[in-house]
Amino acid sequence: MCENCNYTTILKTAGVDATANRVSVLETIGNNNYPLTAMDIYHVVERTLSINRVTVYRILDLLVAKNILERLSSGGRTAYFGMAPNENHLPHPHFYCTSCGRMDCLNSESVRINTEQLQKTFPGKIENIAIRVDGICTNCLKEKAH
Amino acid sequence: MCENCNYTTILKTAGVDATANRVSVLETIGNNNYPLTAMDIYHVVERTLSINRVTVYRILDLLVAKNILERLSSGGRTAYFGMAPNENHLPHPHFYCTSCGRMDCLNSESVRINTEQLQKTFPGKIENIAIRVDGICTNCLKEKAH
DNA sequence: AATAGTAATGCAATTGTGTTGCATTAGAAT
DNA sequence: ATTCTAATGCAACACAATTGCATTACTATT
Numbered sequence: 001m002c003e004n005c006n007y008t009t010i011l012k013t014a015g016v017d018a019t020a021n022r023v024s025v026l027e028t029i030g031n032n033n034y035p036l037t038a039m040d041i042y043h044v045v046e047r048t049l050s051i052n053r054v055t056v057y058r059i060l061d062l063l064v065a066k067n068i069l070e071r072l073s074s075g076g077r078t079a080y081f082g083m084a085p086n087e088n089h090l091p092h093p094h095f096y097c098t099s100c101g102r103m104d105c106l107n108s109e110s111v112r113i114n115t116e117q118l119q120k121t122f123p124g125k126i127e128n129i130a131i132r133v134d135g136i137c138t139n140c141l142k143e144k145a146h
Numbered sequence: 147m148c149e150n151c152n153y154t155t156i157l158k159t160a161g162v163d164a165t166a167n168r169v170s171v172l173e174t175i176g177n178n179n180y181p182l183t184a185m186d187i188y189h190v191v192e193r194t195l196s197i198n199r200v201t202v203y204r205i206l207d208l209l210v211a212k213n214i215l216e217r218l219s220s221g222g223r224t225a226y227f228g229m230a231p232n233e234n235h236l237p238h239p240h241f242y243c244t245s246c247g248r249m250d251c252l253n254s255e256s257v258r259i260n261t262e263q264l265q266k267t268f269p270g271k272i273e274n275i276a277i278r279v280d281g282i283c284t285n286c287l288k289e290k291a292h
Numbered sequence: 293a294a295t296a297g298t299a300a301t302g303c304a305a306t307t308g309t310g311t312t313g314c315a316t317t318a319g320a321a322t
Numbered sequence: 323a324t325t326c327t328a329a330t331g332c333a334a335c336a337c338a339a340t341t342g343c344a345t346t347a348c349t350a351t352t
Contacts, residue, residue, distance in 0.1 A: 017319090017328075017329080019318095019328095019329065019330090021329080021330080022329095037309090038309080038310080039308090039309080051330085051331095052330065052331050052332075053310095053331095054310090054311080054312095054330080054331070054332080055329080055330055055331075057309090057310060057311075058311095058329085058330085059329095061311095071221065073219045073220070073221055073222075073278075074219070075217065075219055075276075076219075077223050077225075077308075077309065077310095077338070077339075078308085078309065078310095079309085079310090095268065095270060097270065098273065106267075106268065107267065109267075110263075110264050110267050110268065111259055111264060113257055113277075117256075118252075118256050118257060118279070121252075121253065121255075121256050122241065122252065122256065122279075123284045124241060124243065124281050124282055124283045124284050124287065125281045125282040125287060126279055126280075126281040127244070127280050127281040127282070128279075128280040128281070129277065129278070129279050129280070130221075130276075130277070130278045130279075130280065131259075131275070131276070131277050131278075132219075132275070132276045132277075132278075133264070133268075133272055133274075133275050133276075134272075134273050134274040134275070134276060135270050135271045135272040135273040135274070136270055136271040136273070137270045138269045138270050141270065141271060163299075163300080163348090165299095165300070165301090165347095167300080167301080168300095183338090184338080184339080185338080197301085197302095198301065198302050198303075199302095199339095200301080200302070200303080200339090200340080200341095201300080201301055201302075203338090203339065203340075204300085204301085204340095205300095207340095223309070223310075223337075223338065223339095224337090224338065224339095225338085225339090293352105294351105294352085295350100295351085295352080296349100296350090296351080296352095297348100297349085297350085297351100298347100298348085298349080298350100299346105299347085299348075299349095300345105300346080300347070300348090301344105301345080301346070301347085302343105302344085302345070302346085303342105303343090303344085303345095304341100304342095304343095304344105305340105305341085305342085305343105306339105306340080306341070306342095307338105307339085307340070307341085308337100308338095308339085308340095309336105309337090309338090309339105310335105310336085310337090310338105311334100311335075311336070311337100312333100312334085312335070312336090313332105313333090313334085313335095314331105314332090314333095314334105315330105315331085315332085315333105316329105316330080316331075316332095317328105317329080317330070317331090318327100318328085318329075318330085319326100319327090319328080319329090320325100320326085320327080320328095321324100321325085321326080321327100322323105322324080322325080322326095
């Protein structure tokens with residue numbers, strides 16, 4: 001997905017060791033143009049690296065805490081992970097296909113929220129705004145049609 | 147919360163039997179001014195009714211399918227349930243306190259999305275747009291302050 | 293009222309995702 | 323080499339939610 005991102009550098013800049021496991025987890029997510037579940041990531045990484053399931057979860061937690069990754073919630077019980085917004089990646093809403101479970105990135109202009117405006121109407125402290133569009137993706141629409 | 151809602155009527159209109167369990171589950175949610183988890187609901191209902199945990203889950207599934215209730219996702223693994231948008235209840239975003247897990251309803255004007263506009267930019271079929279504002283609620287801010 | 297058929301519910305077991313505790317290994321610093 | 327810390331593995335656990343199957347409640351028909 002992103003030729004501007006050097007994953008090892010990203011990790012080091014965040015102050016964490018760039019271990020093979022971490023680079024591979026981050027690469028898997030960064031090279032994919034839609035968010036993945038922990039299990040998706042695990043299956044991709046273990047093809048080359050002999051990594052433990054738990055390690056994947058721990059790496060994901062770490063990278064979310066370091067604000068390198070973003071944890072997205074589907075309608076269901078599984079979290080999806082994508083690159084966190086940064087200079088190269090603007091914050092954007094996501095599309096979740098309720099039929100096949102695939103999560104997609106939508107383009108940033110399609111929805112616009114004025115956080116400062118919202119903050120004025122609300123006394124709590126706003127940290128993040130998650131926008132998820134649910135529906136049926138084109139693939140699933142096709143399959144239903146036949 | 148809502149004096150305009152007769153829960154028995156709502157159920158019958160949707161074409162499902164208005165059993166004591168279903169009325170009680172729906173009442174519990176409708177009388178509350180913020181969304182609740184399945185377990186919250188279970189604990190309220192069982193105080194008067196001797197109901198099984200599984201029955202609560204099944205009733206919730208049914209009422210979501212009938213579009214009477216809305217399933218909301220927090221950042222975490224637990225779903226929250228509130229009244230689905232209808233004539234009396236406009237669609238609105240929610241605030242989720244990442245510190246205490248409490249979910250709140252925000253007022254509809256605070257965020258505005260043009261669904262038709264969005265649909266034009268996107269080939270899939272849009273069924274719902276979920277907006278969740280994450281942050282720290284006033285209660286938790288106070289507690290942290292002392 | 294008895295019977296049969298269907299819908300709703302209960303209970304036990306299971307699933308899926310994620311977490312914790314503790315042992316082991318790898319890597320860095322001395 | 324030795325020591326220290328960080329990263330990882332493995333097994334067990336936690337929790338929300340679901341499934342399969344038995345039981346009960348309800349409705350319609352005779």
